[in-house]
Amino acid sequence: MLRVHNTLSGEREPFEPQDPDSVLLYYCGLTVSDFAHLGHARGWVHVDVMHRFLEHAGYDVRHVENFTDVNEKIAARAGEEGLGDTESEVAEHFVARTIDDMRALNLLRAEVYPRVSEHIPEIIGLIETLIDRGYAYESNGSVYFDVTAFDDYGKLSNQRVEELEAQGDEAERSEKRHPQDFALWKAGGVSPEDIRAHAKHDHGDDVPTGETWESPWSEGRPGWHIECSAMSMTHLDETIDVHVGGQDLVFPHHENEVAQSEAATGQRFANYWLHVGLLDTGGEKMSSSLGNFFTVRDAVAELGTNVVRMFLLSTQYGQRQTYSEETIEEARQRWDRLATGYERAVDALDSPEAHTKVEDDDLREAVELAGTSIDEAMADDFNTREALAALLDLVAATNRHVDGATYDYRGLREAVELLETYGEGVFGFAFDGDTEGKVGIAPELVDLLLSIREEEREAGNYERADEIRDRIEALGVEVQDTDEGPTFKL
Numbered sequence: 001m002l003r004v005h006n007t008l009s010g011e012r013e014p015f016e017p018q019d020p021d022s023v024l025l026y027y028c029g030l031t032v033s034d035f036a037h038l039g040h041a042r043g044w045v046h047v048d049v050m051h052r053f054l055e056h057a058g059y060d061v062r063h064v065e066n067f068t069d070v071n072e073k074i075a076a077r078a079g080e081e082g083l084g085d086t087e088s089e090v091a092e093h094f095v096a097r098t099i100d101d102m103r104a105l106n107l108l109r110a111e112v113y114p115r116v117s118e119h120i121p122e123i124i125g126l127i128e129t130l131i132d133r134g135y136a137y138e139s140n141g142s143v144y145f146d147v148t149a150f151d152d153y154g155k156l157s158n159q160r161v162e163e164l165e166a167q168g169d170e171a172e173r174s175e176k177r178h179p180q181d182f183a184l185w186k187a188g189g190v191s192p193e194d195i196r197a198h199a200k201h202d203h204g205d206d207v208p209t210g211e212t213w214e215s216p217w218s219e220g221r222p223g224w225h226i227e228c229s230a231m232s233m234t235h236l237d238e239t240i241d242v243h244v245g246g247q248d249l250v251f252p253h254h255e256n257e258v259a260q261s262e263a264a265t266g267q268r269f270a271n272y273w274l275h276v277g278l279l280d281t282g283g284e285k286m287s288s289s290l291g292n293f294f295t296v297r298d299a300v301a302e303l304g305t306n307v308v309r310m311f312l313l314s315t316q317y318g319q320r321q322t323y324s325e326e327t328i329e330e331a332r333q334r335w336d337r338l339a340t341g342y343e344r345a346v347d348a349l350d351s352p353e354a355h356t357k358v359e360d361d362d363l364r365e366a367v368e369l370a371g372t373s374i375d376e377a378m379a380d381d382f383n384t385r386e387a388l389a390a391l392l393d394l395v396a397a398t399n400r401h402v403d404g405a406t407y408d409y410r411g412l413r414e415a416v417e418l419l420e421t422y423g424e425g426v427f428g429f430a431f432d433g434d435t436e437g438k439v440g441i442a443p444e445l446v447d448l449l450l451s452i453r454e455e456e457r458e459a460g461n462y463e464r465a466d467e468i469r470d471r472i473e474a475l476g477v478e479v480q481d482t483d484e485g486p487t488f489k490l
Contacts, residue, residue, distance in 0.1 A: 002057065002379045004242075005318055007250060007273040008156055012381060015272065017241040022060040024236045025051065026270070028228060028245035028253070029066040029113070032094035033073035033198075035295045036101045038312070038323060039246075039279040045309055045428070046276055046317035046382070047244050048107045052426045053378050063110040064235045066228060067095055070116040070221060072190045075210030076198035087210045088117065101296040106305055106428050114231040116222065120213045122230040123222045126264055127184045127215075135263040139175040141187030141218030147180045150259045156273060157251035167252055182256050183223035185215055225256035229269070233261070243270035247277055277320040294323065303328065306429050310335040313384040313427060334392065335429075341395030342419050342431050344402050349416055354407040363411040366397030367418055374422050384427070391422055446477055450486045 002015040017023045027047045030040055047065075054061050069091035077083055083090045095115075116123075127143055130136035135149045147153045153161055166179030171191070173179055189209025196207070212219050232240060238261075245254060254273065261269035281294075299308050311331035315321040348354060373390035377383045398415045401407065423429045449472055456465040469479055472488075479488050 003381060004272055004274060005381050006271075007254075007275050008270075010158070013272070017059070018239065018271070021058075022062060023054050023242060024240040025054075025061055025063045025242045025244065026228070026232045026236060026240050027063070027065040027110075028243075028249055029068065030098055031068040031071050031073060032091050032098055033071060033077060034094065035297065036098050037296060038294050038299055038308075041101070041105060041296050041299070041308065042279050042312050042321065043244070043246055043276045044102065044107055045105060045312045046384070048105075048428055049313065049384060049426060050242075050244070050274075050317075050382055051108050052428060053382065056421075056426050062236060063108070064112055064114065064232065065110040066231050067091075067098070067113055067115045068224075068227065069095065070211060070227075071224070072194040072210065073198045075190045075208050076195045077200060078208040078210075079203065079206075080201055087208065091115075091117070097297075101300075104300045104305060105296065105308065106430060108428075112235050114235055116227045116231075117211065119227070119230050119234060120222065122234050123226050124185075124215050126226060126230050126233070126260070129264045130184065130260060133263060135260070136184055137177065138217050141220065142172070142175060142183060143185040143217055144172075144176050144181040145184055145256070145260055145263075146177060147182070147259065148178055150263050152262070153259050154255065156255045156258050159251065159255075182225060182252065184226045184260070185217055185220055185222060187218035187220040188212065189221065225253055226260060228253075229257050229261040229264070232269075233265075238265045238267045238269075240270050242272045242274060244274045244276065247275045250275060274317070276317050277315070279321050279323055281323040303332070306339070307332050307335050309428055310338075310388075313388060316381070316383045316385050318381065334388070337392060338395055338419075338423065338429070339431060341392075341399055342416070342423065345395075345398045345412055345416050345419065348402045348407045349409065349412040351407065353405070354409040354412060356409050358406050358408045360401055360404075360408040360411050363397055363401045363408055363415065366394055367411065367414045370394035370397075371418055371422075374426075378426070387422070388427070391419070391427075394418065446472065446488050450479070450488065454486070 003012050004015050005011070006013045025047075027043070030036055047063075051061050051063050069088070074090050074094075075087040077090045078086050080090075083093050099113075127136060130145065131138070131143065134146075136143055136145050147161055147164075154164065161180055164180045166173055167182045168176070172183060172186075189212050192207045192209075195203065195209075210221065212221055232243075243254070243257075258269050296308075303311075307328070308331075311323075311328055312321070314327070314331055314334070321327075370390050370393060373393075374387045377386035377390060380386070394415060398412070401411065420431070424431060449468060453465045453468040453472075456462075456468065472479055477488050479486055
């Protein structure tokens, strides 16, 4: 049985969805004010593997992930060259780039990617419900949630209301009943101070204010926290099974989601809260604001999709992870072992040396043990680190078998199928090459180029031969010269 660490209880609990056949999963998506970086990718890839494993376990997964396209950081970038002149144009630019990054990482598609700007009526309706039920109040055209009216406020982050710091800026605090109250609706546009605080260029006197919408209280904008509650309820249900997000969102974002959602419906908002550990670099959280980030597009271009996924999955989702040259190199080596082992197993399986009457008990036992170990590791709070270790143990066993003279056809077939089921199906690797959208290289073309290189070498044109080899390797082909002639690996 799958067990997960539930932030709400602080304990590891058996996973029991409301419907025994399906899972409602919501993931707090990206605020599209910049290019996505590896810290964002860490959450994406782990949620992707959760999705894949739940489907592997037999569930129908309804996965919703939002785009926050209304935010002062987005509005502050309006007018930058190539991004657009308005908040919505900047958001559209980065939504498109984010989708490109998601495809490059080989993520399963969510059922829907809702946007804040498309759910203003639902947000306003939810706020009206909170006012009617006595949990929210209007002040100077803005609306705030009264945290003292919700008895369980602080239960997710395990804090008491009187111990919490004030939320919002000084202007908001002057309008609120309690410093800890948070905004559901903000009158007017984004303030010039907020724009300048987040701007990456000089706006001069022409400071944008962002998009605004009409509401019963004022022309204004939704607060940050209300969006996820409205979109989750619109596309899933009042109560969902799993809500996933970064550890840095536990408070105030997710705490406020719990309060406003449960105050509005009287129902539990999410049964399981799973939080992804942060990605550190140089001892700091990787983030756009700190400028210490490695974008997804750069990472995929430099390392390839498979190495990026291997790196991100090498630490269990709930733990903090360190980005460094050493940890990237470890991931590169692990992927190379996995990919090479898979290729050797496939080649042996399809060779004349594979016989139906050959039996290798050690190989067959290794296959059975790997399947059991991977399932047990993934059922232990999606422990991808241990699951990948079990997959690599199977690769070691297949390598030992392939080193022999004859092959166990059935054992190899089961090993290859297991590597594909988990390596591709659950972990999302691509054994037939990376998935960043580049044109694949036909092996026949590489053979032709290598034969031309050999002709140049035989003619004594060594500089030209070396240039051809360098050009081939620049395309992502590893060339090895052996006594029998050159070999290559895509």
